[in-house]
Amino acid sequence: MANDLHTEGYSNPLANPGAANTAIAAVLGQDAQVAKPEISLPVGGAFRLPGGYVLAGEYAGVRYDAEVRELTGADEEAITKARNSGIGRFIATLLQCGTVSVGSESADPTVLSNLLLGDRDMLLLEIRRATYGDEVVWERFSCPFCGEEFRLSVTLDEIPVRRLDDPSQRVFEVPLRKNRKAFVRLPVGSDQEAILAVAERTTDSEQNTLLLSRCLISIVEADGSETAVTGNAEFARALGIVDRQTILDAIEKNQPGPQYNEVKFLHESCGKEVPLFISAGDLFQGL
Secondary structure (H helix, E strand, O other), rough: OHOOOOOOOOOOOOOOOOHHHHHHHHHHHHHHHHHOOOOOOOEEEEEEEEEEEEEOOOOOOOEEEEEEEEOOOHHHHHHHHHOOOOOOHHHHHHHHEOOOEOOEOOOOHHHHHOOEEEHHHHHHHHEEEEEEEOEEEEEEEEEOOOOEEEEEEEHHHOOEEEEEOOOOOOOOEEOOOOOOEEEEEOOHHHHHHHHHHHHHHOOOHHHHHHHHHHHHHEEEHHHHHHEOOOOOHHHHHHOOHHHHHHHHHHHHOOOEOOHHHEEEEEOOOEEEEEEEEEOHHHHHHOO
């Protein structure tokens, strides 16, 4: 069998150690000249927030710039693990993994929790763009009007984005019945996190009560008297159904950011305009 071995150019290190060392050095030199594979850093990009991050203190003002990056395998592991703890943890982990900075601040949990919901939605959209590209695809979308199943794709640029006319004004007035009015603030990340933390064991109405109790600042009666109601869940429950819905509608109308519930397309087969409600799960299919 020894005669079958390819021994051409072979130097026996026992018989001729000098020649063997020379041959080994030559091979190592060749390996050193081979180009090493380059590991690309995650891609991302900077963009403008639709609402803006409010800074206090010495650097007071509204900052609009934010930066995100492509999600990595390590991020995927953290995000899929977080999904098992509920949608709130899933979204929080997505934002934490994919957001680089907001304004001049690093994207830590405190910064992300203080962002307007619309700005958080914008971060998710841009993280999605950096990771998967501009096209969102549903392989088997079913038309709600005719039932036909087909492949549907939309681009992220088809999602309209609403921006605050005056980013410094985050408290607004809502007219109510019986000549009353409410002063309401726009919800932020911590409000969303509180609601999502109880979402699996509460009804939509109970979640609305929690949102109202956090975002309602005060109620002004017809006689002009004003009552502070922040944090008062019982007051939120005592509000009339019409007034509750009026406030919730105003919050949705005034919130900036991607308007996922305003995406529509024409289904040519049945001629109907189909509304497309896009969720975080749709943006990050597979995670």
